Amino acid sequence: MKHCVIIGGGVIGLASAYYLAKAGHSVTVLDKGDLRDGCSYGNAGMIVPSHIIPLAQPGMMEQGLKWLLDSKSPFYIQPRLSIDLLRWGLAFFKHATTAHVQRSMPLLRDLSLLSRDLYRDLAAEAPGIQYEEKGLLLLYRSDRVGEEEIHAGEAARRMGLEVDFLSKQELPALETGVATAAIGGVHYKSDAHLYPDELMAFLKQALAGMNVRIVPNTPVTGFRFSKNTVAEVCSPGASFPADEVIVAAGSWTPELGRQLGIRMALLPGKGYSFTLKEPAQRPAIPTILCEGKVAVTPMGADLRFGGTLEITHTRDTKIRLKRLAGILGAIHTFYPGLQIEPPPKEDVWFGFRPCTASGLPVIGRSHRHANVIIAAGHGMMGLSLAPATGKLVEELVSGKATGVNIETLMPR
Numbered sequence: 546m547k548h549c550v551i552i553g554g555g556v557i558g559l560a561s562a563y564y565l566a567k568a569g570h571s572v573t574v575l576d577k578g579d580l581r582d583g584c585s586y587g588n589a590g591m592i593v594p595s596h597i598i599p600l601a602q603p604g605m606m607e608q609g610l611k612w613l614l615d616s617k618s619p620f621y622i623q624p625r626l627s628i629d630l631l632r633w634g635l636a637f638f639k640h641a642t643t644a645h646v647q648r649s650m651p652l653l654r655d656l657s658l659l660s661r662d663l664y665r666d667l668a669a670e671a672p673g674i675q676y677e678e679k680g681l682l683l684l685y686r687s688d689r690v691g692e693e694e695i696h697a698g699e700a701a702r703r704m705g706l707e708v709d710f711l712s713k714q715e716l717p718a719l720e721t722g723v724a725t726a727a728i729g730g731v732h733y734k735s736d737a738h739l740y741p742d743e744l745m746a747f748l749k750q751a752l753a754g755m756n757v758r759i760v761p762n763t764p765v766t767g768f769r770f771s772k773n774t775v776a777e778v779c780s781p782g783a784s785f786p787a788d789e790v791i792v793a794a795g796s797w798t799p800e801l802g803r804q805l806g807i808r809m810a811l812l813p814g815k816g817y818s819f820t821l822k823e824p825a826q827r828p829a830i831p832t833i834l835c836e837g838k839v840a841v842t843p844m845g846a847d848l849r850f851g852g853t854l855e856i857t858h859t860r861d862t863k864i865r866l867k868r869l870a871g872i873l874g875a876i877h878t879f880y881p882g883l884q885i886e887p888p889p890k891e892d893v894w895f896g897f898r899p900c901t902a903s904g905l906p907v908i909g910r911s912h913r914h915a916n917v918i919i920a921a922g923h924g925m926m927g928l929s930l931a932p933a934t935g936k937l938v939e940e941l942v943s944g945k946a947t948g949v950n951i952e953t954l955m956p957r
């Protein structure tokens with residue numbers, strides 16, 4: 546049995562704590578905040594084996610540059626002179642290749658399917674998380690985007706995923722909740738969804754029951770090293786001795802990584818969401834409105850919309866209303882009959898997706914310090930990949946062979 550200190554109480558940190566505690570390790574989770582409203586709460590709740598193509602892919606640079614010229618587009622880069630931004634951009638460019646996509650697809654598929662299976666087990670324990678397997682519907686409005694989505698769907702089929710291609714006429718049989726103006730859709734049947742806020746509540750409660758110590762309002766500011774290990778994790782008021790240190794600090798991981806001699810091309814990708822409580826009408830199937838990159842998720846009786854990716858820094862808490870208008874515009878275009886009023890600014894949630902330049906998470910042991918594990922950089926898929934990541938972290942700590950080969954995800 547080892548004593549593990551986890552830095553970060555988002556979904557990755559708590560899922561790691563869950564599997565570590567289940568395996569008999571003692572666990573302390575430290576978080577600089579109050580564990581109530583980070584990126585792991587207001588997200589779209591989608592569990593996405595469909596997302597086998599990483600964000601760094603051919604054509605993405607060109608598409609990103611076009612989007613930058615449109616203030617309502619789903620993508621934005623906070624302009625600034627920053628060496629981190631420059632490094633991230635160059636690394637993204639280097640990764641946006643067919644070879645990178647080909648290498649990443651089987652790995653993302655395996656991680657996602659492992660996670661989905663683990664979510665099935667969690668849902669049996671915790672019906673309150675509202676886990677459902679209805680798949681994910683990608684709707685498109687233009688022939689060009691339709692072609693791209695069908696192409697991606699065919700690649701997913703070749704990877705063994707179950708995918709249906711739907712014409713405009715076939716859509717109402719699947720989407721029974723609202724009428725859509727889409728010209729076609731791709732239905733990934735292997736996907737699932739849940740209510741993230743409920744998942745986080747369940748994890749905290751389950752961890753309390755397993756004697757995991759969660760320490761809020763405790764920013765980790767440094768480490769005490771002993772030879773090639775970290776002996777203690779330090780915050781201003783206290784130090785925490787550790788046999789194993791797991792860094793799961795989401796978008797803030799590079800700040801801690803620097804102190805541990807690990808350089809990561811990771812920047813926050815800010816996104817917004819808003820949630821309607823028990824709306825009279827809502828889509829029946831979790832959906833992505835492709836042209837607007839808007840996620841639509843029925844969660845229990847509620848309905849959540851999420852979107853935008855603003856590559857920025859963690860002090861940028863501004864809600865850009867033009868981007869929000871872009872999300873609402875896409876909703877109105879795709880669901881002309883759905884009456885959605887712009888939410889008041891105070892009801893708009895935002896979170897920082899921890900986006901690596903490769904589009905892949907970093908999971909593995911540090912080469913520098915023998916007892917440090919990094920579990921971060923899950924970008925748009927942190928909720929989806931949390932159980933798999935937690936299980937892998939447990940396997941690393943317990944000295945077991947990992948269920949998925951994560952050699953390429955190791956921190957460098």
Ligand SMILES: Cc1cc2nc3c(=O)[nH]c(=O)nc-3n(C[C@H](O)[C@H](O)[C@H](O)COP(=O)(O)OP(=O)(O)OC[C@H]3O[C@@H](n4cnc5c(N)ncnc54)[C@H](O)[C@@H]3O)c2cc1C
Pocket residue numbers: 552553554555556557558575576577578580583584585586587588589590591592593763764765766793794795796797798801814815816817818840851852895896897898899920921922923924925926927928929930
């Ligand atoms: C609009 C939107 C929609 C999304 N939809 C989906 C979706 O449908 N499916 C999906 O899989 N993913 C989705 N995501 C992405 C997902 O939310 C993230 O990938 C995930 O929440 C990241 O989890 P994390 O635990 O790595 O980071 P976080 O949730 O950010 O947690 C990191 C924690 O570390 C703490 N911390 C940081 N630094 C320190 C320090 N020095 N000391 C102590 N604590 C520290 C922070 O306070 C924070 O609580 C979405 C994101 C957004 C913004």
